[in-house]
Amino acid sequence: MVGKMKIAKRAIYITTIFFALFIVVLIVASQKDDNTVDVKSENVDYGKLDDIVFSVVTDKAIVGDLIIKISANGKIRADKELEVSSNISGVIDKINIYEGSQVKKDDLLIQLDDREYQLALKEAEDQIMTARVEYGLLKKGLPKDTSSIKMADIYYKNLEELEKSFQNGSISKSEYTKQKDDLDMKIIFTGAKREDFILNKSGVSRSTNTREKAQLNIMHTQIKAKFNGIIGDFNLVEGERINAGETLFKLFDTNQMKIDINILESEISKIKLGNTVEIEIPAIPNEKFYGSVKRISPYIDSEDGTCKVEVAINNNKQKIKPGMFAKVLIETNTLENRLLVKKEALLVRDKRNLVFAVEDSLAKWKYVKLGDENEKYYEILEGVKEGDDIIISGHYNLAHDSKVKVIK
Structure with missing residues (x-):
């Protein structure tokens, strides 16, 4: 019994020693951290922060028409495409x-x-x-x-x-x-x-x-030839025998092209025949094309909930080829006399929308209330006024009253 008591006392003694050592280590570590912060603090000159000048790009807040557009993607095809065959x-x-x-x-x-x-x-x-x-x-x-x-x-x-x-x-x-x-x-x-x-x-x-x-x-x-066009998918030679009804080649009328796109049923009511369409073709970069809505399908596809729309586009310069991918923007509505800023200007901080405006070479933090939008502009309902110089580039690290230099 005495032996067991001695073992228990020894265990308590060892535990007490380890706990004391742990406390000492924590005290030393905390002192070391405090010394590091102090050193860093001594090396920072907060007065120099006011001397930093940020280079920014600005654009005016303007009053203009906000053109609402619906975007979609599609494949380009020829206005007429005929598989030519022989009757005999x-x-x-x-x-x-x-x-x-x-x-x-x-x-x-x-x-x-x-x-x-x-x-x-x-x-x-x-x-x-x-x-x-x-x-x-x-x-x-x-x-x-x-x-x-x-x-x-x-x-x-x-x-x-x-x-x-x-x-x-x-x-x-x-x-x-x-x-x-x-x-x-x-x-x-x-x-x-x-x-x-x-x-x-x-x-x-x-x-x-x-x-x-x-x-x-x-x-x-x-x-x-049944109409003016371009020959495609041609691979025949003289002396070759052909059969009646066999497809020999294709004839394309590429002066006028078409793009088939699918529009969600929730948006199809906004589209009308003749609506202007802006077209971007990745295969032809840095160039925009324009067309119009030619046809609207009378029914909605029950499987994907979309409606087929056909867009017509002129191809007088013959740059566009059948099968090319295209992104289209269909103009559906024009909102007149709206205060607009470019989309690049908008920032979100603390879950609030804001922009920076330049006043006396300082960046002024301005909260804004947004209205409608398109692919390029936001409508501003509150927060800025027409003519304000709104920063659209170089503003991610700005604070209120940061010094800025406007560059072109």
Whole structure:
């Protein structure tokens, strides 16, 4: 028991010694810190702070129109974009274009080998000659009977009545067809359709249709431009065989370009046809373009809650290419005679909006109340007045009454 008491006393003694040493260390450390602050304080000359002059850039607070804009992004496309194909199959005989060619409407772009179709045309003309001989013989052999013309008029009236009965559902389609064929034959035999009958019987009608088809095919061997534009996606060579309906290349009308953008349903009511649009194209830096709202979709996409808007832009200098990315700013409203400062001027300190104004080479801290805004300006409702020199650069480290030097 005595041994246990000795061990307990020793533990208390050791703990007391460690605690005393800990207190001594804390006192020494605090004295060392105090000495450091004192040294630093002795080296700072607070009077020299008043001699620091900050270089700043200013801009006047102005009264002007605040143009409210809605921003969106989109891809540029040509006003007209046509996938050119051939109506017939054939072999390319001559190519008059290349990638990027400027063409005009009705220019001959590609000529197909037309020899096969020229032969078809000659055969059709020969058939017409034979048919005309047959036509003459048939016409000469038919009797000239004009006594049944009155009967033809009756049959025509019957045909009109039959047509009305079929339209109002009085007779079935099969009965209508049967009676119509019967009346057509009666009209033919009255002589009223004698000329049509002879043309059909002799083969003149068929051979004439064959000739017209051959002429049409010859016309299709010439692939021409449908409108003024530029050739793109072109990769053909002379002698290559193409198939009917196959896309050969694209024709773009790039004098006028379009941008498809999506506007939130909450903002679409602010946009009207003809609104001015400012356009920035990253691929063409340091240059702005202007267009207008051309079309507004009549419905809202239920998936993303947006409405499609089409913007038109002139491209007379041909700088803009289809597929380029564009940022657009659509002017929706103009607020007249508003006090404005540039957005770069605004600072937030202690959760309050403020700007610095230069007065007698000093930066004056001014709290402001904001109104509307656009991408460039804030409307100021309270805090500054027109003509104040507002600091827009070099103001992040300023305090009230800091000395400043205005630079350009």
